[in-house]
Structures are given as structure tokens and as C-alpha cells.
Amino acid sequence: MSRRDFSERDIHMALDGELPGDERTAYEAWLEANAEMKTKSARYAADRAALRAAFNGVLSEPVPVRLSRVMLGEAPVVRAAASRSRWWLAAAAAAILVIGGAGGYLAGIGRVGLENTAEDQLAEEAIAAHVIYAAEKRHAVEVPASDRDHLQSWLSNQVGLKLVAPDLAAQGFQLVGGRLLPAGQGKAAMLLYEDDKGERISLFVTAESAAKAKGTYGSEEDGPEAVYWLDKGYGCAVVGSLPRERLAAVAKSAYGQLVAGLES
């Protein structure tokens, strides 16, 4: 029997049937003596069983006719251009995760969790507020930017977060002011910004969030789009009708400053 130190790596090998047979006994003994590793091994095995269960049904589905036709040499079914590019879209959504994983903030269009999620609600509320107040000329905000310190302390107290209005001058936006809004069971702060052409964007911040998620959301075509992120303890959305790249740049800057403010 080989005498060697086992590690977490061996858990994967054992699970995947890659552990040499003559090391099996020693491995089992190591696992028995190592509660943490044993728990991990059991968990990975359970997750694998769940994975298999989730996808096994596909094997018993009838093969779609369009697929068997390809092999039977019958005239190929012409797929509409839209349909042909559909899996590309799914791949596109997945690719966001790669970009995010590499350190970007736009990590998750792919939502992890349940339907009709907290982030949907956050994004919808943020968009609704933006549609109403960004269009207001005289009553867009309750507290103007000229009273910035009061605006920040008032909204911070109401929402329950240490709120610092981000400086978006580099992106061409100046703070107009802010207001307090209802959100879910609680309150939200809305900060309104404007560029020199009168284009407005808003930041929507709540203290209500147990989830972690990131993504973009648009409720209707041509309507404003929200870039949102949720973390434990807060949720934020940046809403505007900007070209995507610009909205992303604004959101990224706002995100960095808001998080820095929250954690300061």
C-alpha cells in the first residue's frame, strides 16, 4: 500500500474514479480521520448526484425531428436567421460571466436563484422612479445638489446606509439632487444626474437585499435600462437611456464610489 499524503485533489480523483486502486484503502482511512475533508467529499458527491438528476431527463426526451433529419439526409430544415442565432445569445449571456470572473463588475447576467427575483424588483422600481422623476423639470428632486451635505446625511439616515453621492463628472454628469422613495418594504434613495445636453440618469439605492446579484434589466424596448447590483445589505441600480457602453461606464464608476462610500 502506498504511503502518501492525501489532499483535496484526491477527493476529486476518488469521486471521478481516477484514484489508483491500490491507494483507495489509504485514501478511505485518510478521509475517515479527516472530518472536514469527509464532509467536503460527501457534499461534492451530493452535488454531482443533483447535477446528474437535473440533466438525465434529456436522455429520454424524444430526439427533435430537425436533428434526426440532419442525419437521415433529408432536405435540411431551413432555420430562420433569428432561430439560428439563438444559441449564440445564450452563449453571450454566459460570456458575461467570464468577463466578470476576470475582475469586471458586470459579473452576472446569469442569475443564480429563484424566479421573480429581488433584483427584478429593484430594477423595476428604479426604472419606474426614473421614468417619473427624470422627466420632471421643476420637481425632479426634493433636495438639490447645492445642499449636497444635507442631501447625503438625510438620505443616509432614512435609508440606513452610509451614502456618498458619486462624482460622475468624468462621465459628463453633474448631480442634480436626490429624493426619498418607497421601495419594497423599505425606503430607497434616488440620486439624479444630468449631463450638459440635459440627458439624465438616476442612481437608486436601497438597504434591502439579502442576495448577491448583478446584471442589466430593461422593462420595455426603447425604455431606460437599469444596470444593477445587489450585495448583502444593499442594492443599487443605475438607470438611464444612454448607449449601453456609456451606461456601463457610468455604472462602473458609480458602483466603485458607492461601495467605497458604504464601506468607509
Next chain:
Amino acid sequence: MDEKKAAILGEIPRLRRYARSLLRDRDSADDLVQDCLERALVRLDNWQTGESPRRWLFTIMHHLFIDQMRKVNRRGEAAMLPLEASEAQAAPAEQVESIASREIVDALQAISPDRRAALVMVAIEGFSYAEAANILGVPAGTLMSRIARGREELRTLLDDAARRRSIRIVEK
């Protein structure tokens, strides 16, 4: 029908399962399978007698998947369109069997495509490390680290989902 075509036909259910785990959306996954079959037909002569049809087909499909991912990556933010996201992420109703099943499908989609492919290849499709490394065109060590990281990532995501679920129950 010749033997090669019959062998390929027999692999379609496995190809569909692999595609579904990579892309989740049923139509998108079947599009990928269809592209794979079409390419396989064109290259039928490259398939050497004795080579496992499964391995050959999985290799073709993986290349198609990776090619698309690269194209998308180059475009970067093209993927930010909310329409694309909602379309691509919407799970067809018939696929939703239980909360647990949906959670694991969601979590699998959220890990990086490289890790997802490696993990699925071994954990669901049952390929050996050597076979999977060969199909994915990476060294065995890379494959192993992708599997290990993929499993760990999956576990964390599932824990998060479970926590959210329990919070929701408490709130009711």
C-alpha cells in the same frame, strides 16, 4: 443508412444532454447539436474507423461552443443587452422540475464556461480525465484544476441560493 450515420444518430441524446448543460436553453442547445451534426456530416471522412463516435462528436461540439464563446468575448459588451439576457436565461417551463433542480441548473450556468464544460464532461457525461482533457484540448492538470474550481464554485453558488430560499421562507 451507413453505419457511421447510424452511430452518430445514436449519440444524439448524449449530445443534447451535454449541450443543455452548457447552454441551458433548450432551443439554443438543440441549435448547437444541429450545428455539430451538420459539421460532422461534412467531415465524415475525418472520422477514423475505430475511434469512438462519442468522443469524436463531443470534440466537434466543444469546438463549436468554444468558437462562439470567443466571438462573443471579443464583442464584449454586446452581451449586455437585457433582451438577450432574459431570452437566454429564461428556463423553458417543461425543464423546471423542482427548486433543487433549478437551483443546480442556475448555478451550473453561473460558473465559467471552461469550468462548466470540464465538470460536466466528467461528472455528468462520465468521461475519464484523459478522455475529457483530450476532447477539451487541454492538459490533464488544467482539466483537474477546472474540475476542482468548478465544484467549489458550484457549491458556493448553491449555498447562496439555499440561503436566499431560507430567507424567503422566514419572511413568509
